[in-house]
Amino acid sequence: MLLRYRGSEGMVAWAFHRISGVAIWLFVVVHVIDIYLVGGNPEAYDEILKVYASLPGRIGEVLLGAALFYHALNGMRIIAMDFWPALTVYHRQLWYLNWLIFLGLGLPGAFIIMKPAFGL
Amino acid sequence: MALPSRAGRIRPHGGGFELFVWYLIRLSGLALFVLALAHFSILHFLYDPAEQDTKFITEMRWSSIFWRVTDWLLLMMVLLHSFLGVRVVVRDYVKGGARIVLLMGLYVLAFVIFALGTVVVMTLPRPPMS
Numbered sequence: 001m002l003l004r005y006r007g008s009e010g011m012v013a014w015a016f017h018r019i020s021g022v023a024i025w026l027f028v029v030v031h032v033i034d035i036y037l038v039g040g041n042p043e044a045y046d047e048i049l050k051v052y053a054s055l056p057g058r059i060g061e062v063l064l065g066a067a068l069f070y071h072a073l074n075g076m077r078i079i080a081m082d083f084w085p086a087l088t089v090y091h092r093q094l095w096y097l098n099w100l101i102f103l104g105l106g107l108p109g110a111f112i113i114m115k116p117a118f119g120l
Numbered sequence: 121m122a123l124p125s126r127a128g129r130i131r132p133h134g135g136g137f138e139l140f141v142w143y144l145i146r147l148s149g150l151a152l153f154v155l156a157l158a159h160f161s162i163l164h165f166l167y168d169p170a171e172q173d174t175k176f177i178t179e180m181r182w183s184s185i186f187w188r189v190t191d192w193l194l195l196m197m198v199l200l201h202s203f204l205g206v207r208v209v210v211r212d213y214v215k216g217g218a219r220i221v222l223l224m225g226l227y228v229l230a231f232v233i234f235a236l237g238t239v240v241v242m243t244l245p246r247p248p249m250s
Binding site for chain 2: 049
């Protein structure tokens, strides 16, 4: 879809929503299994948690957080327009507002997640 | 009258199961805006993953019924929202027999994840009262 159609903001917003959604779904499946190990195999769980705290693990958490936050904000935009169709006129402005919130809260969040990896 | 929004899936006509699913995705999405973002913030901003292990979960995170119930609600909402969402994706791209096989596999996986998550959050022993 992304390759065939030269989309505008609405198209990219939709594609990002779908891609981030599938990515979060994959993570949730893995995450429930790793939490199950707290009861089923605690030693294995402690090993997995070391991965979360490592540098590649932290980069992964920033990406996960970004997917989650984008999906959450764009989801609110979708719900708002579904129930107040008059807002669809401003769908582009709402999407830019999403990015403003995404960067304004997301960049400090990414810094908090990454800083222990650099000894801060 | 503005046109119906095409930002998400267009609201299905005529009611029935598909309209129910359409509402369910949006309601669980609202719940997840609070539950999932709070979950991520608590376990990545308030606590660092470096201080989390089995002991952290048994003695801190899941030492209270409140957090176990909250996390189970999060599990229910995320299972509904994510598996119904992937169902829409499968139905958009796959047809015929392959669609039926993939959807059956999807529902089985949803049940397995539901069972694993529910078992661990409900049966993990609590630390002894001090």
